[in-house]
Amino acid sequence: MALQRPKGTQDHLPDGSPKLSSDLRASAFAFVQDTARRVLERSGAQPITTPLFEEAELVKRGVGGSTDIVRKEMFTVYYFGDHGGYVLRPEGTASIVRAYLQNGLKQLPAPLKLWTHGPMFRAENVQKGRLRQFHQVDYEVLGSTDPLVDAEAIWLMWEVVRELGLTGVRVKLGSIGDPEDREAYNTYLRGLFGAHLERLSGDSKDRLERNPMRILDSKSEADQALITELGVRPMLDFLGEEARAHFGAVQAYLREWDVPFDLDPSIVRGLDYYRRTAWELHHTQVGAKSALGGGGRYDGLAEQLGGAAVPGIGWAFGIERLLLALDAEGVALPEAEGPALFLAALDEEGVGLAARLALKARAAARVEFAYRALKPGSAFKEADRRRARFAAVIGSEEAARGVLRLKALASGEQREVAFGDLGTFLREHA
Ligand code: AMP
Numbered sequence: 001m002a003l004q005r006p007k008g009t010q011d012h013l014p015d016g017s018p019k020l021s022s023d024l025r026a027s028a029f030a031f032v033q034d035t036a037r038r039v040l041e042r043s044g045a046q047p048i049t050t051p052l053f054e055e056a057e058l059v060k061r062g063v064g065g066s067t068d069i070v071r072k073e074m075f076t077v078y079y080f081g082d083h084g085g086y087v088l089r090p091e092g093t094a095s096i097v098r099a100y101l102q103n104g105l106k107q108l109p110a111p112l113k114l115w116t117h118g119p120m121f122r123a124e125n126v127q128k129g130r131l132r133q134f135h136q137v138d139y140e141v142l143g144s145t146d147p148l149v150d151a152e153a154i155w156l157m158w159e160v161v162r163e164l165g166l167t168g169v170r171v172k173l174g175s176i177g178d179p180e181d182r183e184a185y186n187t188y189l190r191g192l193f194g195a196h197l198e199r200l201s202g203d204s205k206d207r208l209e210r211n212p213m214r215i216l217d218s219k220s221e222a223d224q225a226l227i228t229e230l231g232v233r234p235m236l237d238f239l240g241e242e243a244r245a246h247f248g249a250v251q252a253y254l255r256e257w258d259v260p261f262d263l264d265p266s267i268v269r270g271l272d273y274y275r276r277t278a279w280e281l282h283h284t285q286v287g288a289k290s291a292l293g294g295g296g297r298y299d300g301l302a303e304q305l306g307g308a309a310v311p312g313i314g315w316a317f318g319i320e321r322l323l324l325a326l327d328a329e330g331v332a333l334p335e336a337e338g339p340a341l342f343l344a345a346l347d348e349e350g351v352g353l354a355a356r357l358a359l360k361a362r363a364a365a366r367v368e369f370a371y372r373a374l375k376p377g378s379a380f381k382e383a384d385r386r387r388a389r390f391a392a393v394i395g396s397e398e399a400a401r402g403v404l405r406l407k408a409l410a411s412g413e414q415r416e417v418a419f420g421d422l423g424t425f426l427r428e429h430a
Contacts, residue, residue: 008124008132010320015336023323027336029135032164032322033117036137039159043152045113045139050095052119053077053086061304062094064273066210068203073122075132088121092138093273093298093314094305100142101307110143117319129286129321139295140314142302147246150277150297151253153313157281157293158259164322165331168284169292171259174267175247175276176213177239179300185238186212192230199226217268234265243276250277267294273301277313283321285328292325293317338387340365340430343404344379346395348372354394357404357419365426384409389430392417 005011012026013019022028041047056074063069075088089095096114099105105112117137124130139156141149154171161169176182189212193200200208201220208215215223216232239247254261267278278296286292295315302310326333341361345354351373358369368386370379376393383391392404403416406425417425 006132008126008130010131010133021327022333023320023327025333028323028326028333029319031333032319032326033137035163036117036160036317037115039156039163040113040115040137040139043113043156045115048096048099048114048116049118050089050092050099050116052089052121054089054095054098056085056087058094058098058305059087059090061306062097062273062301063090064211066207066214069122073124075121075123090122091120092116092118092136092316093140093301093312096138096140096314097142097298097301097307097310097312098305100310101302101305106143106308106310111146111149112142113139114142115139129318129324131320135319136293136316137319138314138316140312142310142312144313145246145297145299145311147249147277148253150246150250150313151257151259153295153315154250154254154261154279155257155259157295157315157317160317161281161292164326166283166322166325166329168325168329170282170284171254171261171279172264172267172282173251173254173261173277173279174235174264175239175243176235176268176274176278176296177243178275181238181240181243182213182235185235188233188238189213189215192232193226196226196230213268216266235268236263236265246276273298273304275299279315281317283325283328286321286324291318292321337366338389339368340388340426341367341390341392341406342369342379342383342386342388343367343392343394344370344374344382346373346376346379346393350394350396350399353399357394357422361422361426364423365430367426380407380409390426 010024012024012029015025015027060070069090073090076083077086077088115138119133119135121133123132126132139153141153190208193208193212193215201218201223204215204218204223216227218224267280274296276297280294281292282290283292293316297313299311301312302308343354343358345351355369358367361367370382379393380391388409390406390408392406394404398405402419406417407414
């Protein structure tokens, strides 16, 4: 058998491909990206790109040594049999904060809103909606602790979902407080779970010392059963005065702007650098892997990376998860359009001329041409297969007169268009 793609990766394919399921359409993937880009750029977010691989140390410090991502899921980069301490990035935030610090972006007007999209890599156990290479749209705001920035960030996610046409989405909102609040909560959790050590999964036993809050995030069913049984008090009970006021302000803005949300004490986020506001967007129909995206504030991250203190907040959508949700809701996404014009020569001498006319007409519209001479019937059939709006043929007689014979494929109507008028015709009709 021919070589296969690696486990946990996907091919996104052109419309009309024989093995296409609707969540694997490259045109749908592009539609999601374009929608996010439109929403984000309207808000003043500026594009940024960072490398696909980074120092392992950046990821360790940025994502947190106690996370599954760092402990079990990093793809290490090898070259010439050696490895330079690099890993494929598992998420975008640490890289963007690194780029901000390294490139002096503090000089730009604050708060600085940045966005990016691209592949992320985690060596996870593969299942539907959980891949090893997946794609995120990422939004990060640096340089402000204002709760208005938090609320706007959540609003932007909601806006992307709305513009995509999804309806079955819930915002789950929480706050994980300031570090001292988390410490108090962790002390409480250590006491509580410490008394039931034998019932915790191996991973959660490890977490009990390092970061007991992560137990609440556990993927183990036994852990989740124990959490329910013990009636664990929520983090929200442990918020200090400032974190509580901040959280109250975020909620007030969201209510004012009609963004529906549910308070969810179980939102702890898998990554270590979060502070205060944390949230996830879930879909009601995509099953176990229902998180479409999530975000949070990370005021301590820049310092953790060895830089100056810069507050930040950000979120990421999983594009493949959005595609699954669109598929589950049966949202009709625009099909990739065919060309405005498909142009063919009727004899070999005319092929170069037809191509030249097509290349020139591309200033006005999408135009494709035949790479060899075709009979009129085949030319129209080829145009139809490509879903072109118009087909045109040039024979020696037309070439001599400087005209194209053009047919509108929907109506069958035919007419002649002079070479020099082709651009204007396409601008007006295509
Ligand atoms: P995180 O960076 O873990 O907060 O993830 C943000 C979003 O990325 C999640 O809500 C998912 O939509 C998506 N995501 C995370 N991990 C995966 C994965 N392994 N496969 C597919 N999507 C993922």
